[in-house]
Amino acid sequence: MGLQIFKGNIIFAPAPGELKICARSHIVVKDGIVEGIYERLPEEYGKEPVKDYGERLILPGFVDLHVHASQLYQCGLGLDRELIDWLNDYTFYVESRFSDPAYAREAYSLFADELVRQGTVRACIFATIHKESTGLLFEILQEKGIGAFVGKVNMDRNCPDFLQEETEVSIKETEELIARYGRHPLVKPILTPRFAPACSGELLKAIGDLAKKYNLPVQSHLSENPREVEWVRELFPSHPTYSDVYLDFGLFGRYAPALMAHGIYLTDRELDLIKANDVMLVHCPESNINLASGIMPVRKWLNRGIRVGLGSDVGASHNLAMSKAIVRAVQLSKLLKIFSPRHEKPLTIAEAFYMATKGGGSFFGKVGSFEKGYSFDAVIVEDDPRIAGGLSLEEQFQRFLYTGDANNIIACFVAGRQLGLRCD
Ligand code: GUN
Numbered sequence: 043m044g045l046q047i048f049k050g051n052i053i054f055a056p057a058p059g060e061l062k063i064c065a066r067s068h069i070v071v072k073d074g075i076v077e078g079i080y081e082r083l084p085e086e087y088g089k090e091p092v093k094d095y096g097e098r099l100i101l102p103g104f105v106d107l108h109v110h111a112s113q114l115y116q117c118g119l120g121l122d123r124e125l126i127d128w129l130n131d132y133t134f135y136v137e138s139r140f141s142d143p144a145y146a147r148e149a150y151s152l153f154a155d156e157l158v159r160q161g162t163v164r165a166c167i168f169a170t171i172h173k174e175s176t177g178l179l180f181e182i183l184q185e186k187g188i189g190a191f192v193g194k195v196n197m198d199r200n201c202p203d204f205l206q207e208e209t210e211v212s213i214k215e216t217e218e219l220i221a222r223y224g225r226h227p228l229v230k231p232i233l234t235p236r237f238a239p240a241c242s243g244e245l246l247k248a249i250g251d252l253a254k255k256y257n258l259p260v261q262s263h264l265s266e267n268p269r270e271v272e273w274v275r276e277l278f279p280s281h282p283t284y285s286d287v288y289l290d291f292g293l294f295g296r297y298a299p300a301l302m303a304h305g306i307y308l309t310d311r312e313l314d315l316i317k318a319n320d321v322m323l324v325h326c327p328e329s330n331i332n333l334a335s336g337i338m339p340v341r342k343w344l345n346r347g348i349r350v351g352l353g354s355d356v357g358a359s360h361n362l363a364m365s366k367a368i369v370r371a372v373q374l375s376k377l378l379k380i381f382s383p384r385h386e387k388p389l390t391i392a393e394a395f396y397m398a399t400k401g402g403g404s405f406f407g408k409v410g411s412f413e414k415g416y417s418f419d420a421v422i423v424e425d426d427p428r429i430a431g432g433l434s435l436e437e438q439f440q441r442f443l444y445t446g447d448a449n450n451i452i453a454c455f456v457a458g459r460q461l462g463l464r465c466d
């Protein structure tokens with residue numbers, strides 16, 4: 043790939059809440075990795091071609107740490123229900139359609155296109171229980187050049203017949219996908235037990251064994267809804283908490299990093315376990331509003347030293363755009379403050395932006411920033427010059443997050459490779 047040089051208004055968050063703004067600057071990329079940012083290009087690069095994006099913004103590509111590729115068509119449907127009813131009345135049926143690979147090929151292609159269109163260049167993705175369709179998702183993402191962890195969902199109880207696996211089949215097919223897709227540099231397998239209520243102890247134990255055998259990361263759901271938490275207590279009476287179930291079966295960061303979506307209703311013991319095992323929580327604000335799940339006290343978790351990233355959680359969220367998840371995270375933290383004034387100060391835009399770039403990107407390695415040594419993952423953002431022309435760069439950045447959409451994103455890059463250029 044060699045040397046690439048991009049020029050524009052570069053904005054990124056090297057630390058939570060800290061925005062670095064480099065006006066009309068150059069970013070030098072070698073073999074897909076950021077070499078440095080320069081206002082004036084050093085002489086050694088003087089003869090190299092420069093891709094000049096003019097007044098456009100160059101931001102790190104967005105990272106969605108929790109999304110269900112199989113639920114894109116379901117966005118906006120049945121959202122007057124809470125979690126368990128929403129799963130039973132809508133979601134399981136929608137996912138059952140992925141038993142048909144032809145349907146899956148079309149739906150997953152559309153999902154991948156939509157991710158790129160919205161500026162999401164890395165994602166941790168739930169597929170469904172279906173092996174063949176999940177294989178197609180791996181291949182489609184590889185083809186598009188998107189960075190991803192992809193999980194075949196495991197579930198062997200408390201679901202309808204048409205979406206319930208035999209325990210042994212679930213394990214065998216998961217292992218077959220690992221064998222087939224485990225060596226790609228950008229699209230990798232992740233173990234994906236749906237959530238504790240949909241998995242027998244036997245299945246959870248076997249998935250933990252796979253985590254150990256292959257050193258594979260794990261993603262699941264944790265403490266999203268009070269009824270769900272109570273259900274886990276009934277199903278696993280010998281485990282003191284929901285987190286203890288995953289911990290006991292080796293799914294809580296023991297062998298490789300773990301991602302847990304939601305994490306709203308957590309006890310002190312669980313917060314200690316999460317911290318001690320460096321489990322990363324994924325805040326999914328839009329989903330939490332739609333399913334009336336609750337509000338994650340993000341700042342409280344951050345203050346305890348817990349890592350928190352951002353997820354869309356489509357289709358419980360109706361929005362794949364991470365710019366919208368950033369705004370919702372900020373808005374929800376304000377509501378928490380309004381309704382419970384004892385809560386500490388709301389999140390800032392720069393803090394939520396960090397969660398959706400470098401914070402979440404840490405699950406992938408050196409991703410989500412433009413510091414030296416980071417993967418050049420980027421989105422190029424343009425605005426109407428009649429409005430943007432009168433604004434500072436920070437204001438242009440804020441305006442894009444709040445009022446912009448996919449139409450403002452004119453190109454995306456992963457590791458220096460361009461994914462979806464629509465204009466120069
Ligand atoms: N818990 C178990 N399955 C799901 C799902 O598909 N979406 C959400 N939001 N929570 C879940």
Ligand code: FE
Nearest residue numbers: 108263303355
């Ligand atoms: Fe989810």
